[in-house]
Amino acid sequence: MTEKALRLGTRRSKLAMAQSGQVADAVSQVTGRPVELVEITTYGDTSREHLAQIGGTGVFVTALRDALLRGEVDFAVHSLKDLPTAQPEDLVLAAVPVREDPRDVIVARDARKFADLPPGARVGTGSPRRMAQLNAYARSHGLDIETVPIRGNVDTRIGYVRSGELDAVVLAAAGMNRIGRIDEVTDFLSVDTVLPAPGQGALAIECAAADAELIAVLAELDDPFTRAAVTAERSLLAALEAGCSAPVGALADLPHADGQIVKEMRLRGVVGTTDGTALVQLSTTGPVPVTHEEAVALGRELAAEMLAQGAAGLMGERAH
Numbered sequence: 461m462t463e464k465a466l467r468l469g470t471r472r473s474k475l476a477m478a479q480s481g482q483v484a485d486a487v488s489q490v491t492g493r494p495v496e497l498v499e500i501t502t503y504g505d506t507s508r509e510h511l512a513q514i515g516g517t518g519v520f521v522t523a524l525r526d527a528l529l530r531g532e533v534d535f536a537v538h539s540l541k542d543l544p545t546a547q548p549e550d551l552v553l554a555a556v557p558v559r560e561d562p563r564d565v566i567v568a569r570d571a572r573k574f575a576d577l578p579p580g581a582r583v584g585t586g587s588p589r590r591m592a593q594l595n596a597y598a599r600s601h602g603l604d605i606e607t608v609p610i611r612g613n614v615d616t617r618i619g620y621v622r623s624g625e626l627d628a629v630v631l632a633a634a635g636m637n638r639i640g641r642i643d644e645v646t647d648f649l650s651v652d653t654v655l656p657a658p659g660q661g662a663l664a665i666e667c668a669a670a671d672a673e674l675i676a677v678l679a680e681l682d683d684p685f686t687r688a689a690v691t692a693e694r695s696l697l698a699a700l701e702a703g704c705s706a707p708v709g710a711l712a713d714l715p716h717a718d719g720q721i722v723k724e725m726r727l728r729g730v731v732g733t734t735d736g737t738a739l740v741q742l743s744t745t746g747p748v749p750v751t752h753e754e755a756v757a758l759g760r761e762l763a764a765e766m767l768a769q770g771a772a773g774l775m776g777e778r779a780h
């Protein structure tokens with residue numbers, strides 16, 4: 461007797477296929493059912509226009525969500541940092557698995573560290589958040605670098621370094637890990653230097669709100685701490701009224717996790733101008749949130765403090 465396969469909708473990119481494959485294995489384990497990958501092409505995969513012009517990374521998500529809503533697939537896996545903060549009514553985040561390394565990394569020529577890049581170094585990134593923080597660090601440490609806007613998948617981005625067109629590119633550690641290319645990283649950027657995007661390194665497993673049976677099994681893959689952390693980070697992003705391409709970094713973690721039981725969660729947030737001349741960076745701590753509402757409140761609280769310090773003015777036209 462063969463059980464009917466669960467259908468997992470996925471984008472075709474190397475990163476999407478890698479993370480969908482890993483989740484497929486985990487779901488197979490907990491459900492005892494085979495999982496079949498269903499490839500879905502999104503507008504973001506075929507368009508060459510700059511992401512900002514086609515409405516941010518949300519475009520990657522829309523086609524998957526449409527397939528879920530039409531019942532063509534049973535569930536989908538997203539990079540949490542690419543998910544818009546508004547949750548569609550008929551879909552639920554059934555699981556947020558344990559987060560991987562949230563840091564940004566660089567892949568640089570001659571195995572360079574960020575702080576050792578030669579004068580005039582050209583550093584590729586299409587992310588205003590990365591530009592703002594790298595330029596701010598460079599200014600305060602007397603580093604002479606130029607950030608260069610690029611887009612494209614991981615292969616394309618690393619290709620700019622291999623061809624000599626750029627001295628370094630910035631990527632997410634989690635993505636490099638998932639596609640098996642972590643060995644090519646030449647420097648892991650401390651979160652004290654560059655706060656990651658809200659939700660970076662975490663995955664979201666989404667399915668139809670009506671599919672109670674599937675929701676119940678997917679819940680086994682949920683990590684409550686990761687979920688609380690990314691909820692606080694995304695609440696901050698939403699309360700700043702910023703989109704996924706805004707220059708906003710956020711990370712919720714445990715302040716002193718060295719072997720002790722920690723009851724406090726720290727939420728850090730940053731907003732800045734892409735040239736790095738102005739940054740608003742603040743943090744707050746609260747009891748480890750046990751409810752969704754507590755995590756949301758922590759994010760809102762920090763956003764209010766950041767707005768009081770002029771955060772809105774630094775986000776420019778990207779604020780909406």
Ligand SMILES: NCc1[nH]cc(CCC(=O)O)c1CC(=O)O
Pocket residue numbers: 517539540541542630631632634635636659660661662663
């Ligand atoms: N914006 C694309 C994207 N979405 C998620 C990841 C990496 C994996 C993750 O952060 O979970 C990446 C690539 C990158 O930023 O280098």
